Amino acid sequence: ILNVEQSPQSLHVQEGDSTNFTCSFPSSNFYALHWYRWETAKSPEALFVMTLNGDEKKKGRISATLNTKEGYSYLYIKGSQPEDSATYLCASFNNAGNMLTFGGGTRLMVKP
Amino acid sequence: GAVVSQHPSWVICKSGTSVKIECRSLDFQATTMFWYRQFPKQSLMLMATSNEGSKATYEQGVEKDKFLINHASLTLSTLTVTSAHPEDSSFYICSASRSGSIHEQYFGPGTRLTVT
Numbered sequence: 339i340l341n342v343e344q345s346p347q348s349l350h351v352q353e354g355d356s357t358n359f360t361c362s363f364p365s366s367n368f369y370a371l372h373w374y375r376w377e378t379a380k381s382p383e384a385l386f387v388m389t390l391n392g393d394e395k396k397k398g399r400i401s402a403t404l405n406t407k408e409g410y411s412y413l414y415i416k417g418s419q420p421e422d423s424a425t426y427l428c429a430s431f432n433n434a435g436n437m438l439t440f441g442g443g444t445r446l447m448v449k450p
Numbered sequence: 451g452a453v454v455s456q457h458p459s460w461v462i463c464k465s466g467t468s469v470k471i472e473c474r475s476l477d478f479q480a481t482t483m484f485w486y487r488q489f490p491k492q493s494l495m496l497m498a499t500s501n502e503g504s505k506a507t508y509e510q511g512v513e514k515d516k517f518l519i520n521h522a523s524l525t526l527s528t529l530t531v532t533s534a535h536p537e538d539s540s541f542y543i544c545s546a547s548r549s550g551s552i553h554e555q556y557f558g559p560g561t562r563l564t565v566t
Contacts, residue, residue, distance in 0.1 A: 342493070370553045381454060382543075382557040427494070431553035437509075438484075438555060440494040 342430050344441035351418050352449050358414045359444040361428035365409035372438065373402055373413055374427040382427060385413075418448045451477050454546050456558030463534055463565055471529045471561045473544030480546030483527040484555060485519060488541040500527055534565040 343362045351357050363371060370389045374382040386395045391406040399416045415422055425445045429438040453476040463469050473483060482501050486494040498514075500506035500521035508514045516538075518530040527546075531538055541562050545555035 372553070374557075379459075379559065381559045384554070384556070387554060429494075436552065437496050437499070438553065439496075440486075442491070442493045 342428060342439045342441040344426075344428055344444050346444060347442065348445040348447070350447045350449065353418060353420060355418050355448075356414065356416045357418055357446070358412050359426055359446075361411045361413070361430075361441055363409050363411070363428070363430035363439075363441075364432065365406055367432040367434040368406050368409070368430065369433050370431040371404055371406075371411050372429045372431070373411070374429070376425045376427055376443070377423075385426075413444075415446070418446070420448045420450050422446060423448045452556040453477050454480075454544065454556045454558040456544055456561055458561060459559065460562045461564070463563070465535055465565055466533055468530055468532045469534055469563060471531075471542055471544075471563075473527045473529070473546070473558050475525045475546045475556070478546075478548055478556075479524040480527075481524065481549040482547045482552050483521055484545045484547075485517070485527075485529050486543045486545070488543065488560075494543065497529075531563065534563070536565045539563055539565045 345360050372387050373385040376382040386402045388404040393404040401414045404411045425443040427443045429440045455474045457472045485497045488494045497512045498506045498508045500519050502524050506519035521527040543560035545557045547555045
């Protein structure tokens with residue numbers, strides 16, 4: 339994997355559904371994986387930063403896992419609410435480039 | 451804490467004019483600031499990295515004479531798009547990081563530039 343990729347690009351779910359998205363990233367020279375939540379007309383908000391293989395982080399109904407050996411992270415949202423509607427971005431930081439490389443984002447829409 | 455503002459949020463300018471976008475860290479000192487650009491349906495792409503008091507480092511393919519970056523203080527960086535053309539129309543977003551932690555970046559809300 340050369341780039342950071344996210345899937346799906348967009349997702350429509352009903353209120354109360356649980357959902358998850360995938361972020362794939364290059365595993366070489368890996369340093370950190372970031373998840374951001376980005377609502378329209380607002381700043382991207384940091385959700386999680388993960389560095390260790392096997393890391394799991396949780397914030398309310400949202401959680402994330404990290405596999406640095408195979409280069410993927412999952413973001414889970416349990417019991418989606420309309421206010422969860424946003425674009426979820428992941429970004430990988432590696433030691434070689436010293437820069438954040440972003441995926442294209444997953445746009446989540448939660449219908450009441 | 452860690453709030454970053456950007457001004458203006460929207461700007462429309464005529465082809466050939468220059469536009470300045472400001473990025474401010476409101477409650478922390480930002481030793482490093484970053485400028486990204488996002489074209490429709492694409493990822494945020496890093497344009498340049500600037501450290502306070504130093505010249506910016508531009509990513510490959512980004513013209514430094516066209517996109518002038520100034521980071522004169524620990525709370526302010528500016529991006530000036532010189533002689534703007536319609537193909538420069540894009541979403542520009544800045545981020546800032548504290549000393550010793552460049553991978554943890556705090557983002558502004560972005561600026562939508564439209565060049566007519």
